[in-house]
Amino acid sequence: MRRMILDTLRRATGTQQLRQSVTLLEEEVARAMRPQAPAALPHQAELARLARHADFPLQSWWERSLWEPVVQLAVRDHVRPGDIAFDVGANAGAFAMQMSRQAGPRGIVCAFEASPRIIGRTHHNLTAAGCHNVTLYHRAIWNRSGDFVHIAEGSHLNDRVEQGAGGIPVPTLALDDFIAATGLSPSFIKMDIEGAELDALRGSARLIAEGRPIMALEQAPDDMRCHELLIAAGYLAVDLGSYKRITRGEDFSNPTGVNNVLFVPEEKTAASPYFDPRQERVAKLEAGAFTRDAAGGARLAQPMELPAGRYLVRADFAASGRDNEVYAGVEADGETVFRYHTFTAFMAECYRDWVVQLDRPGRITPFLRFLNGSDATLDWRGAEVLRLPAFDGVAPPLVF
Structure with missing residues (x-):
């Protein structure tokens, strides 16, 4: 008691x-x-x-994180010592922690989390990680300041603004007003606020026009309003899952779900490796190159040796099972370096592109492993390994 x-x-x-x-x-x-x-x-x-912090603890900052690895790579490539970065929709704090380490003692990270249910976890995790350059704000980023919204609880840590939801009202904040009050204008923004991104962008018109930050934004293929707003403001977009240019909804590899999209001001794209379309095939791994376990999972029998660089492993499989739980991704020298976690039908529809960064030569092993259940409909056809040569000259953070 x-x-x-x-x-x-x-x-x-x-x-x-x-x-x-x-x-x-x-x-x-x-x-x-x-x-x-x-x-x-x-x-x-x-x-x-x-909220109880013990419900969903983060890994220690010195350990590898597998929390949305494609967004982690975007943060890794764009946040440097001394930068100002915003984490809008901080959730449990994984990206604010990463930004904190990369921005360093001279940098500033502003993290915003609206959910009354989640904010305690966010605060605990950032404090436990010693993120002294992060300030956490319990505000809903919105198209104007001074209003109140209600947050509906999601099935996991995906609470969202919803008209008519009960619970505690949360104050709103427009980023333009925040920047005017603090003088802090970010060079990079990660934004994932469960469908409220359009309202947040409408409250950031001055920042978009004058500050021109690079943004990693969650985007649904069937709702391109954020994309249209930013394209009209002179930005270009690339899917962080497949590294494909996005000019319309049909450009996404998966027709449903959500994607993480990198938006870069057009004047900065010439220097960005994300807008270099080259993808060189390294290998085509046929189904016979994979061993299959009793549950039906697949694993490359002989690890593939690769030099340092960034790679896209494009798995080829179909599945319709929903009553199961799987890990799928890539190991390098025995350590998991990329992983998605869901059920096979959703994995097959939305998550067959796996981006891997090797900072040194390594032996990679693509895999799909069942944690619970199985799927008789799983048709594993192998994988293709592509190299992204534009990233050969991109240096990792010196200190993290």
Whole structure:
């Protein structure tokens, strides 16, 4: 009970939430005295929704992170010592932590997380990682400041702004107003706010026109409004999953789901390796080159030796199973360096392109491994390995 009380107080981020948390705690204490009370379960579920950092801890900063690796590479390539970077939709804090290490002691990272359920995790993870150059803001980035929105809980850490959602109202903030107040104009922005990106961009018109930051933005192929806004402002776009230029929705490799897109001001694209279209085939790995395990997973039998560089491993398979859980990606010298985690049907539809950065020569092994269940419909046809030569001269962060 003592631990429950301490955890509740640590999780509360404001007066209103504190009152709500204490009320829930009082009810929980009363039920603990009457364990037979039939009304206990709904209230326990209510209490359980409050954020607990232990629910979803991040890896230590010195360990490899597999959190959205294609976006990690964009951060790696664009945030340098002394930079100002924004993490809009900080979630558990993985990208703010990466930006913090790369921007270093002279850099500044501003992280924004709107969800009352998630903000406690964000704060704990950034504090535990010693991110002293990060300031975390509990605000919903929006088209104007001073309003309030409500956040609907997602199935995982994907809470979102939703009209009519209940819970605690969260203040809104326009990035243009924030920059005017602080004098902090970012050179790089990562933005992933579960469908609210268009409103956030509308509140950033001055920044887009004058600051011209490079942006990694979540984009749905069936909703190109963010793309249209930025293209009209003089930006060009490339899909971070496939490294293909995006000029329309049909350019995405997958017709559904969401993609991470890099938007770069047109005047900066000549110097960007992301807009060099060269992709050189290194190998075509047929299905027979892979071993299959009892569950149906696939793994390259003999690791493939590659020099340092950036590669695109394009897996070729079809699947329709949904009642399973898989890891799929690439190992290098026995360590997983790229990994997606979902079920086979979604993997086959959306996540068959795997981007790998080798900072030294290595032996790579593409794989698909079942964690739970199997899929009789999985048709594994092999993989193609492409080299992206434009990245040969891109230096990794000196210190991270």
